[in-house]
Structure formats: structure tokens, C-alpha cells
Amino acid sequence: MLPTSTTSGGGMPDFTVTGIDLAVIIGYLLLSRIIPLVAQSRMKKKAKASGKETDETEDYFLGGRNFIWPFVGLSLVATNMSGATFVGLAGGAYEQGISIFAYEWMSAVILVIFIFFILPFYLRSEAFTLPEFLEKRFDRRTRMSFAGFNLFANMFIDMAAALFAGAMVVKVLYPDVPLIVSVAVLAILAAVYTVIGGLGAVMISDSIQATVTLLGGVLVLIATFNAIESWDAMVQTAGEEKMSLILPADHGDLPWPGLVTGVLIIGLYYWTTNQLVVQRTLGAKSLDHGRWGSLLAGAIKLTFLFLFILPGVMALSLYPELDNPDTVFPTLVFDLMPVGLRGLILAAVIAAITSTVDSILNSASTIVTMDFVKTLRPKTSQRGLVTIGRISTVVALVVAIVWAPFIAQFDTLYQYLQSVLSYLVPPVVAVFLLGIGWRRTTATAAFLTLVVMQPLGLAMFLLVEVNGLVPLQFLYAAGISFALSLAMLVGISLLGPAVDEEKADELTWKNEYWAEETAELKGTPVWANYRVLSVVLLAATAGVVAAFA
Template sequence: MPSTQVMVLTQSTPNFEVGTIDLAVIIGYLLLSRIIPLVVAGRAKKSNTKETSDTEDYFLGGRNFIWPFVGLSLVATNMSGATFVGLAGGAYDQGISIFAYEWMAAVVLAIFIFFILPFYLRSGVFTLPEFLEKRFDRRARMAFAGFNLFANMFIDMAAALFAGAIVIRTLYPDVPIWVAVAGLAILAAIYTVIGGLGAVMVSDSIQATVTIVGGLIVFIATWRAMPSWDAVYETAGDEKMSLILPPDNPDLPWPGLITGVLIIGLYYWTTNQLVVQRTLGARSLDHGRWGALLAGFIKLTFLFLFILPGVMALTLYQDLPSPDVVFPTLVFDLLPVGLRGLILAAVVAAITSTVDSILNSASTIVTMDFVKTMRPRTSDRGLVLTGRIATVVALVVAIVWAPFIAQFDTLYAYLQSVLSYLVPPVVAVFLMGIGWKRVTATAAFTTLVVLQPLGLVAFLLIEVQGLVELQFLYAAGIGFVTALLMLTVISAVGTTPDLEKTDELTWKTEYWREESRELRTTPVLANYRVLTGVMLASTVGLVVWFA
């Protein structure tokens, strides 16, 4: 389009100066967001009519969360400081195809709601490794608990803290990275150590709401600054405005949606203690399902809240020094004082929500999967104390490790693909374990302890050393099929597992028929099948619209 039609606000070095009013808004928000969760969680614990142990109260909030808290906490846990910065910057650089990870989450959550969550809640477990013990044996539990703890500490939490520190240093370049990391970690740990999952869920609900409002404000401000929607299309081009990319695309080939994005999504949303713990604390199966549905609907809005502003920025700013400054530039150029403080508070909220969830997940695994199994006579009070100590230890480890990521820029870039090599065996074990009662404990354990180390080796050889040219999303598909074959072969030649042990934890068609009869009298707006259908139809509509 002619340059006269484009309003260009280009600046080579954006001015990210935080004023007094904005700083006051940020500080006020941080203070309130530390106090409110502890107060609300304390009152909720007193009003809980369920008979629960101290460990249930601390690690699962007394299993009494209603669906809005479950849904908002799922969203907050999924978001980090990089949600604002990363999605907007990624859209500016790559286009709206990065929305694939968001809309695929809705598909994965539908699978979770229908086929996986009922078995988790039926088992009454605290952790997903514990579920593997009930379905298989202690070996599978220990193998997966070790991996989950490693992933939480050295991938999820360290990366979240590092990304958050980068955001802080964008605003305050003179702040040492370790100070930024430590400050963010301590902010997240204050209510996690004291209040457990109950305080985390309340905090996450507040953070998610503020983050969504913040994203909406930035979207509206960016939209109002645009000369026209046609200008967006003309500046971005067809490829950056398409959700579906060619199979040879280096970033997100369309077959990779099935071979990789789906597999990674199934790991993250259905087998990761960090995320699933929110639904384990739901008041009932219905509340767990409705909460997951709420999260799925919110994930679909990320296209408008975080991704389209990045694409629209192509029309407004054409020579930014880095895609990572797109979001801060939109905030500081388009929003008035005060509102900028709210958005920055939302960024900090997103960072701390991710970190507090990881801390709680790590402490739960350490306490319930390691300490309680090794010392089963430990009292409830002792387990809670252990959980608090584990939270502090996890905090210290993350603070020490996170700054080192800065020295390995290529490694940090590869962290986005490392899960493609590590998680396919996990997904296969859980899905096959629930879907086929013939899968044996030996097959599950062998698949985990053999294929995950091999996946790490493949990651180092392919992604780090570059010995083979293979798109990482395709690697995930290869790993998943290999895991399915290993599970099938070892189970087929092994002895049949105890069917009494597997009976309640594997899928049966009679479950579906029985539930169908119960749902006949359920109001439409409370029927999870109807609501899931609406969510999936909305997903298809968005994909087709932007395909």
C-alpha cells in the first residue's frame, strides 16, 4: 500500500521510562496481590465443609475449587511474562501461525475433559506420578516423578524466571539479571510457601483476570491506531496472515500440528503435574471439566489479545531493533500514564503466576512422591512442613540456575524444541495406560527409562550438533510412534496385568453409556459435551477464517 496511508511510529530505540504514577500502580498491585490470596484462601479453608487432611488442604486446596478458579488458574499457569512479549514479538516476526499452540490447546483440553480427567479424579491421587503407580507400579511412578521434577526446575521455572528478568531489564537495564530473577521468585514464593495451592489458585485467578484485561486494552489501543484492516493485510502479507503454513516451513509446517504441536500439547495439558494439579483440586468432576472448558475458551481469545497486536505493529513500526520490544513499544507509545502501569503489573502478574504454580508443583512431587513413599509414617503436619521446605529449596535452585541460561543463548532457543524429544514417551504411557488395560507395568517403565534418555541424545545430536536436518515437530511424531510400538510389543509378550488393579483406571464403553443416561436430564448450559462441542466449533471457525 502507498506509504502515505500508513501511520508509522517508528523509533529505533524505544523509550521505556516508567513514571511515578505507573510505578505506584505496579507497587500497589503487587502488595494487594500478595495479601488477598492469603486472606481468601484462609477463609475458604475455614468454610470448607469437606473433611480433609492438612496435606489435602496445602497441596490440593482441600479439593474444593469451583470451576472459575480452576479455569482461570489453568490460564494463569500457562501464561508467563513471555506471553505478552513472546506472542506479540513472535507474531511480528513469524505471523499469526504461532496461534497454533493456542488453538490446539482447546483441542487437547477436549480430549482431557472426555477421556483423561475422569480417571485422574476417580483415582483420588495427589500427583500424576502417583497415578502411574496405581495404574502400573512404583517404578513408573519414580521414573516419571524424577522427570517431572527436572522439567519443572530446570526447564519450566528457570526459563520463566529468565524470560521475566529480560522483561524487567528492558525497563531497567541497570538491574543485574540475578537481582531481577531473585525478586520475581521471592514475590511468587511469599504466598506459595504460606498458603499452598489454595493461595496459588486465588492469586492465579486475579493474575489471569488482570492479564486478560491488559491484553484487551493493548488490542483496543493498537486497533484504534491502525489506518485500516486492509493495511494490516497488505503490510503483513498472505503468509503472515495465515494459520496454516506449507510442509516445508522451517518454523511451523502444517503436518507438524499433528506430529508435534498435538503431542506437546497433550503432555503439557494432560500429563504435566504443573497444570493438572489445578483440576485435581476441583470440587467435583463437573467443576474440573467446566474449569478446563473455561481455559479452552480463553486460550482462543489469545489470537486477539496478544497475537494480532503483534501483526498490526508491522504497520505501525517498521524498523524495531528486535521483535521482543514490540509489546513494550505498543504499551509505551499508545497507552496513557496509569494504564501503562496496569499493563506492566499484568506482565509481572503473569510471571509470578507461572513461578508460583511451578513451585507448588515441585514441592508436591518432592513431598508426596519421594518423601511420603520413602517415609510413609510421616504425619500430615510433617508433610506440609516438608512441602514448604521443598518450595524454598526449589526457589533457591531456580534463582541460581536461571541466570546461567543467559550464557547459553542457543540452548535457551532450543528449550522450545527440547520437549519434542523428551515428552512423546510420557504421552504414550498415559494414553495407552488409560486406553488399553493390557499395557503392563514393565512396558511403561521400560518405555520411560529407555526412550527419554534416547530422546535427550537425539536432541543433542540433531538440534545442538545439527548432524541431521529434522524439524523438531516431526521428531515428536517419530518419538510418539516409537513409544507406542515399544509399549505394544513389550505388553504383548509379557504377562497380563492384574485386571482388578486396572479395572477402574482404564477406559470402558460402559462409562460412556452410563454417563449418557445421566446427561439426559442435565441442563444444556451445564452439559460438558454440548459446551465442548461449542468450543471445538469455535476453534474450527477461527482456523478456517484465518487459514
């Protein structure tokens, strides 16, 4: 039996890290860095022996495009999970309630859309990066503008948030350690195998982190449930609003129309157009493995309600007066978990957070190398490209370290992530979706939409969210920006010259694709048919949402 809380009256646990906990943390962090490098080295030798060795750049930046679906799925989860899940979801649930689960269950829906209508075109293009895909669909101007935004998002949004999440855990354990020091140490831990091993080492590491992190979530859930008086008492303490997935239209945090105007759009950006995430599916062995891995990730996302969100709500009964919601998870771990086991969970949290950072570093270095260096200096050798990738990894790391402390001014980590994305990503989603779905979309329309609407979004973020000059809920802002971006795309496309039909034909949706695939799927076992599996995932999602609506 796991120990029950001794501080349920509102006091704070003792955050002393014992020698056993520290030994477990150090041991785990070392092994989680050594194992991926050793495993990747063996995979390379095996590939070489079988005559399937890939070129150096493909091996470093896309893991040789040889990953099977469990690695794809677990890496997708780890990349998403570690940036803000433990710290951000628990803190967001403590502050806002289970409605924050909207970002998780919507992910399952979006991943189904991704594997049906978007991933096939990415893999068909054989692009290294999503900016490269835009060049194949549109032109080089669009590629460069989106590559620039991807680098900006990687360093100032994704990586900075992940490092800040880890620093918050460290701050609970060692309050006197400056935030910038914690951020720097975590960044260096993440950089070790990213710089050396590339995406192959990252995906192996991600799979390990995801497995251990999910196990840690199960243990904390059990311990937290044992600590509260009862489920009914917890529900009464939390209140009806915090136990509801659907909130009123005028709610400040997550109004229900915002599920469509904001959550869906942010999710489409993250899961379908963000190099950081999509790079895992670009490294899949085949389209089927990319699809199966994505469905696995969607199924795991549904468990986040129980593993990470409900413990944050339960913490309201145990610690009703926490000053900082982002300290909820470490508080639960130190108050409820036994020595040694809490060391393992804390190690998993720190390693999982660095897992997101390593993924972002690999994504950033891939964009710098393949979208800028190789495009502008096409004669650069493969070894030279890999070296430049490693250098750009370190540079991106330094920028994120300097920026991460800025996030402290937001109420919760999740508020920072969702609010900044709401203003910056709708034009990206519009360009990708309309580019794949409508052959008439022109290169000039795509380019102008990105270079006009994104700077405008940044200006609005500063005016609304930072300076508070305009009373606008950020999820509604996302919907407005998306609608304006679509209008701009359609208007400029219709007013401009016709597109290059031959160039657009290969990378835009046609009804024939669906008919051809339907014929190919005949005779496919149910357990391997991605369409059947997608229906099962959507039904499970609907069931969970209905149960807590």
C-alpha cells in the same frame, strides 16, 4: 481515546518508568499477594465452621479439593498464560506470524479430549499427583521415573522459561539490571504466598491475575489497532505467510504436518499429563467442575489470537527493526499506553509471570513431598510433609534461578519452550494415553519407555537444537519419538506377562463408562451438559481457524 504511536517510523519509545507507574506496580504486586492469603484464611475458617475441614496435606497441596469451575478455569489460564503469553506470543508472532496460534487453538481441542477420556480416571484414582496415578495404574518404578522427569521439567523448562519471560520485561525497563538479579527478584515475589498458602492461595491468586491480564490484553489490542494505519496496510506489511495459520510442509517454524506430529503431542503433554496444569483439576470440587473449568480455559485460549498474537504482528508496521522479538510487548505498552494505565499493565504482566512460577513451585513441592518423601518415609506426619514441601519449594526456586539465563541463547522464548518439549515429552504422552486406553499395557513397558526414550530425547535435543548436527524440524522429531514410544510400549507389553486385570480395570477405558454416563446425562440442562458445551467449543475453534487459514 487511547494515544496513538509516536514511533511508527521505526524508532523506540522512551522506557522511563514514571513515579505514578511505579506506585501502581508496587501497589498491585502487594495487593495481589495479600488478597490470596487473606481469602484463603477465610475459606479455611468457613470450612472449619461447617465441619468440612480437610487434612493438612490435602489442604496445602490440593486446596482441599473444593474449587468450583470458575477458579479451575481461570487458574488453568493463568498458569498457562503467564509463563510466556505476553512476552512469548507477541515475540513469536512478530518473528513467525499468526501461525503460532496453532498452540492456542489446539489447546481447546486437547482440553475436550482431556475431559472426555482422561480426567475421569485421574479423579477416580483420588491421586495427589500424576506420578501417583501411574503407580496406581502400573507400579512404583514408573511413578518414581515420571516424578523425576516432572521435577526436571518444572525447574529447567517451565519455571526457568517463566522467570526468563519476566526478566525480559524488566530488561526493557532497566537495561543495566543484570538478568540474574531480575530473575531472582521475580522468583522471590512468586515464592511469598506459595510457601505460605499452598495451592489454595495459588488458585485464588491465579484467578485475579487471569482477569487483570486479559483486561490488559484487551487494552493493548485496542491501542495497537488504533496506532496502525489500517488493517489492510498491516496485512500487506506482514505478508501472506505471517497472516496464515497453515504453513507449507517445509516451513522451518511450523510446517502444517507438525500440527499433528508435534503441536498435538506437546499440547497433550502440557494439558493432560503435566502435574503443573492438571493439579488445578485435581483440586476441583467434582468431575463436573473440573470439566466446566477446563472448557472455560479452552474458550479463553481462543481469544489469545486477538489479545496477544495480532498485536505482535501489528508491531511489524510500528517497529520493523526490533533487535529482540521478545521485547515487542513492553515496547507496545510504553509507546501506546498512558501513564498509570501502563503501570497497571506492566504490573499485571509481572504478577502474571510470577503466577506461573507460583504454580510450578507448588507442583514441584507436591511431587517432592507426596511422591518421594511420603513414599520413602510413609510415617512422616502431615505437618512434617507440609514443612518439607515448603523447603523443597525454595530449593526448586534456586535451581531455576541459576538455569534461566541459559534460555537467552534461543531466538525467542517460544522457540525454546516448544523445541525442548518436542524431544522430551512424547514418551510421557504415549505412556499415559496407552495406559488409559489399552488394558494390556504393562508396568515394565511403561517404565522402560520412560527411562529409555526420555534420555534419548534429551541427547537428540542437544545434538539437533543446541549443536545443530542433524537437520530435523523439532515438530517432526516429536512425531518420530511418539511413534517409537508407542511401538516400544506395545512390543514389550505383548512380549511380557499379562497385566494384573484387577489393578488395570478401574483405571482404563471401557465402553460401559460411556453408556452409563449417557444415561446419567439425560435430563441435564443444555448449559450444564459438558458434551454439548464441548461441541460448541469445537465449533468455535473450527470457525476461528477457518477464518484465518
